[in-house]
Amino acid sequence: MSVQRPLPTTTPDRCRTTVTSSPTRDVAHVDVYRSTGERIGRANSICLDHTSQRPAWVGVTTGLFATHQSFIPLTDAAIAPDRITVVFSKEHIRDSPTVEPVDARLTPRDERSLNAHYGLGGRR
Numbered sequence: 001m002s003v004q005r006p007l008p009t010t011t012p013d014r015c016r017t018t019v020t021s022s023p024t025r026d027v028a029h030v031d032v033y034r035s036t037g038e039r040i041g042r043a044n045s046i047c048l049d050h051t052s053q054r055p056a057w058v059g060v061t062t063g064l065f066a067t068h069q070s071f072i073p074l075t076d077a078a079i080a081p082d083r084i085t086v087v088f089s090k091e092h093i094r095d096s097p098t099v100e101p102v103d104a105r106l107t108p109r110d111e112r113s114l115n116a117h118y119g120l121g122g123r124r
Contacts, residue, residue: 032060032072032084040090044069047106057106057114058084062094070096071106073118088118 032040045059057071070093078085086093096117099110106114115121 030081030083032058032086034090035085035087038090040072040086040093041070043084047071047101058086060093062090068094070094071099071114072096073114073120075118075120092118 030043032043034040041060041062043058044061046055047057047059048054049056055074057073058077060070060072062068062070072086072088072093074084074086076087097110097113099106099114101107101110
């Protein structure tokens with residue numbers, strides 16, 4: 001039986017492709033699911049909070065041919081050794097703004113856009 005751990009809710013500022021701190025060091029290539037059990041896609045990157053270096057966003061490969069990347073906040077998410085479970089619907093994630101990290105970082109503009117899309121303005 002795997003224990004799911006809630007992830008912190010902090011403002012993301014830096015995007016990295018791997019995470020070295022426990023318990024998230026191995027999540028960069030696990031499947032991401034909605035809390036209803038629906039598979040969303042495969043994690044391909046973890047974005048860390050600049051200050052705490054804790055996970056704040058997960059980059060997920062989605063789409064019919066796995067060619068689209070979406071960023072999903074780890075707010076209210078749970079992580080297990082074999083999956084990340086998020087609270088947002090597949091449709092909501094699919095409609096998220098397209099962002100391209102610059103120098104392995106989410107820009108402040110991208111963060112604002114993603115926060116607005118996911119309704120996280122005052123929660124972080």
